[in-house]
Amino acid sequence: MSTERQGGTNPVVYIVLGVVALGGAVVCCLAAIAAGFWFTSRSAPEVVEETRPARDHALEERAPQGPVLGGSVDSRAPTSLNLQPTRTSDRRWRHIEATVTRADGSIGLAVGDRCSFDVQVLDRAGPPGHYCRTFAQCTSRMGTTVRLFGEELPRRTGFFPCELYDAPLGVAGEDLEPTISFDQGDPIFQIDTRAMTFMAADNEQGRLGTAYHVVARIDTVTPR
Numbered sequence: 001m002s003t004e005r006q007g008g009t010n011p012v013v014y015i016v017l018g019v020v021a022l023g024g025a026v027v028c029c030l031a032a033i034a035a036g037f038w039f040t041s042r043s044a045p046e047v048v049e050e051t052r053p054a055r056d057h058a059l060e061e062r063a064p065q066g067p068v069l070g071g072s073v074d075s076r077a078p079t080s081l082n083l084q085p086t087r088t089s090d091r092r093w094r095h096i097e098a099t100v101t102r103a104d105g106s107i108g109l110a111v112g113d114r115c116s117f118d119v120q121v122l123d124r125a126g127p128p129g130h131y132c133r134t135f136a137q138c139t140s141r142m143g144t145t146v147r148l149f150g151e152e153l154p155r156r157t158g159f160f161p162c163e164l165y166d167a168p169l170g171v172a173g174e175d176l177e178p179t180i181s182f183d184q185g186d187p188i189f190q191i192d193t194r195a196m197t198f199m200a201a202d203n204e205q206g207r208l209g210t211a212y213h214v215v216a217r218i219d220t221v222t223p224r
Contacts, residue, residue, distance in 0.1 A: 078190050078199060081163075081172050085130055088164040092223040094119040094171045096191070098198060098216040100138055105212030108140050115139070115198075115216050118224055119171050119191070121164065132162035132173050136189060136200055138214065148200035148214055149175075149189040151207065157186050170194060170221055179206035193221045 098115040115138035122131045135158055136149040150158020162173030170193035179185040179202050187202035201213040 078174075078176070080176060081174055081190070081192060083161055083163045083172065083174070085124065085161065085163050088130070088166055090164070090166045090169060090223070091121050092169075093121065094169060094193070095220075095222045095224040096134075096136075096193075096198070096218055097220045097222075098138075098218045100214060100216045102213065102215040104214070106210055107146050107208055107212045107214075108142070108144050109138055109146055109212075109214055110140065113138050113140050119162070119173075121162075122159075130162055130164060131159055132171060133158045133160075134189075134191075136191075136198065138216065146208075148212075149187050155183070160186075160189060165193070168193075168221070169223055178203050181205050182207070191218075193218055 095118050096116070100109055100111055100113040100115065103109040103111055103113070115136070117134055117136045120133045122133060124131050134150050135147060135152075137145055137147045139145045160173045160175040162171055164171055172192045172194060174190040175186050176188055176190065177185060178188050182205060187200055187206050189198070189200050191198035196218040197215065198218060199213070199215045201211075202208065203211050
């Protein structure tokens with residue numbers, strides 16, 4: 001008895017062909033991705049980090065620090081104290097002893113020179129409060145006394161709005177306008193015993209005939 005063989009293709013063949021086709025497709029996809037990445041990276045712009053120039057600290061130190069009075073000395077007016085004058089029970093003069101910590105201008109003063117002067121308390125004609133008057137002066141190591149603010153003759157100057165304190169005894173006041181002309185106005189002056197400092201400055205139009213800027217540390221405030 002003879003066995004009749006059925007016609008057709010073996011299923012294993014189809015499986016093998018399918019695996020081969022799938023592998024080929026994967027290879028093609030990977031090749032396409034790699035090619036796309038290569039072309040993209042070649043065409044992307046190069047990013048260059050910005051290099052900032054080094055700061056020239058020497059130039060910064062030489063740069064002007066504020067407005068100049070008279071064109072030669074940095075004598076910037078300080079921030080206003082925003083005074084609120086009130087009555088005080090202690091009407092005695094305030095005696096100031098101080099030490100120069102800054103001296104600009106050719107007026108014969110230097111760092112370390114001593115200052116000594118009184119602040120007089122005056123009644124204010126208008127609203128409650130006070131005016132003050134002083135002849136702020138410092139003495140150089142050579143023994144020369146330099147009057148920075150206020151004088152009796154030929155004009156009566158040295159007046160400024162002020163605020164007084166009793167405990168501890170003190171005063172704060174200011175005149176922030178420089179001299180207008182030799183016959184008008186006072187130098188810039190500010191005193192604040194709360195911060196234990198005072199300053200005076202002027203231009204060439206003032207009594208000293210030269211621009212200057214002096215700052216001093218107040219060492220003591222005593223009644224007189």
